[in-house]
Amino acid sequence: MGLRGKETPSFFRDFLDKCGGSAVIDGGFATELERLGADLNDELWSAKCLISSSSHLVRRVHLDYLDAGANIILTASYQATVQGFEAKGFSREEGVTMLKRSVEIAREAREIYHDRCTKDSSDFVRNERFRKRPILIAASVGSYGAYLADGSEYVGEYGDAVTVQTLKDFHRERVKIWVDAGADLIAFETIPNKLEAQAYAELLDEEGIETPAWVSFIARMKAMGLVGDSIFECASKAESCKQVLAIGINCTGPPRFIHGLISFFKKATSKPVLVYPNSGETYIAESNQWGKSSGLAEDDFVPSIGKGGDAGAFFFGGCCRTTPKTLRGIAGAIYGKVQDKCKKLGKYFFFCKEKN
Numbered sequence: 487m488g489l490r491g492k493e494t495p496s497f498f499r500d501f502l503d504k505c506g507g508s509a510v511i512d513g514g515f516a517t518e519l520e521r522l523g524a525d526l527n528d529e530l531w532s533a534k535c536l537i538s539s540s541s542h543l544v545r546r547v548h549l550d551y552l553d554a555g556a557n558i559i560l561t562a563s564y565q566a567t568v569q570g571f572e573a574k575g576f577s578r579e580e581g582v583t584m585l586k587r588s589v590e591i592a593r594e595a596r597e598i599y600h601d602r603c604t605k606d607s608s609d610f611v612r613n614e615r616f617r618k619r620p621i622l623i624a625a626s627v628g629s630y631g632a633y634l635a636d637g638s639e640y641v642g643e644y645g646d647a648v649t650v651q652t653l654k655d656f657h658r659e660r661v662k663i664w665v666d667a668g669a670d671l672i673a674f675e676t677i678p679n680k681l682e683a684q685a686y687a688e689l690l691d692e693e694g695i696e697t698p699a700w701v702s703f704i705a706r707m708k709a710m711g712l713v714g715d716s717i718f719e720c721a722s723k724a725e726s727c728k729q730v731l732a733i734g735i736n737c738t739g740p741p742r743f744i745h746g747l748i749s750f751f752k753k754a755t756s757k758p759v760l761v762y763p764n765s766g767e768t769y770i771a772e773s774n775q776w777g778k779s780s781g782l783a784e785d786d787f788v789p790s791i792g793k794g795g796d797a798g799a800f801f802f803g804g805c806c807r808t809t810p811k812t813l814r815g816i817a818g819a820i821y822g823k824v825q826d827k828c829k830k831l832g833k834y835f836f837f838c839k840e841k842n
């Protein structure tokens with residue numbers, strides 16, 4: 487599904503129309519790999535599984551999220567860098583190959599899934615609207631702080647020595663590798679500050695990258711009071727970049743704050759808003775563990791996301807510690823909502839065909 491070079495402003499509009507009005511982003515990728523038994527206590531985190539002996543697990547997680555109803559799957563590249571693989575003893579060439587593999591494995595999973603949809607007779611895939619839904623591969627780009635692997639993507643204080651240029655130089659090669667590998671989208675994720683948002687926007691312009699992108703921030707919250715750069719400042723860095731088609735928040739919890747955060751973003755951007763919060767637990771960098779912070783049950787997650795739709799978001803999913811089960815709930819809620827809209831407006835053709 488090579489969608490590069492298309493006139494980008496209509497890209498998401500067409501995609502959202504085909505999805506029925508809202509799109510489902512996958513759930514926590516790396517934490518799902520861990521739940522399936524992968525040991526990701528490593529600087530490469532999920533990218534460790536790109537090494538061929540574990541690539542079947544990467545494919546499996548992609549397929550689990552596709553089975554759950556995802557329209558967009560994020561690659562296992564969040565913490566993947568050529569220098570990271572070199573530090574493990576791989577050659578430069580092997581490192582580049584591993585980065586490309588992240589996109590290839592996701593494409594393989596999409597092909598397997600499409601194939602299954604035509605052959606499988608289970609109720610889920612027999613359902614027309616699931617079978618025909620569009621699926622995009624988004625290359626996951628973690629922040630410089632994620633590469634540092636010390637939890638600083640949640641803090642975003644890189645110090646004075648790190649400039650916009652440092653960040654552009656850091657991301658340039660990896661982004662180009664994923665574009666060349668045929669990703670449909672570039673997902674700049676868990677961005678902790680305005681500096682990095684600016685670096686991404688400049689990088690897209692300087693390299694003339696035509697692949698559409700989204701930028702997604704981590705909102706640093708002390709209860710509901712936000713800390714760090716303001717949402718306005720962060721969003722404005724991406725707002726003027728024509729390749730950035732959506733702006734939003736990920737890996738921020740607890741989800742009950744999401745409604746308010748989306749409202750902030752709606753004021754800061756004219757682009758579609760996306761949201762994929764984590765489970766509401768807090769990552770503790772010192773111990774490399776997730777600690778319960780809100781007592782939020784998984785059952786509360788889906789209603790919280792649903793309220794995000796009322797606040798005006800168009801893309802919904804889950805981040806760390808959410809699972810295919812969570813995503814099934816989100817997809818169900820989104821498709822249900824679309825069906826309601828369909829009844830009222832007679833507008834969204836995928837669903838209207840079935841219902842009318």
Ligand code: MET
Nearest residue numbers: 514515516560564676737
């Ligand atoms: C720390 S946020 C991580 C987001 C990334 N898409 C992942 O799961 O794996």
Ligand SMILES: [Zn+2]
Nearest residue numbers: 737764805806
């Ligand atoms: Zn996350």
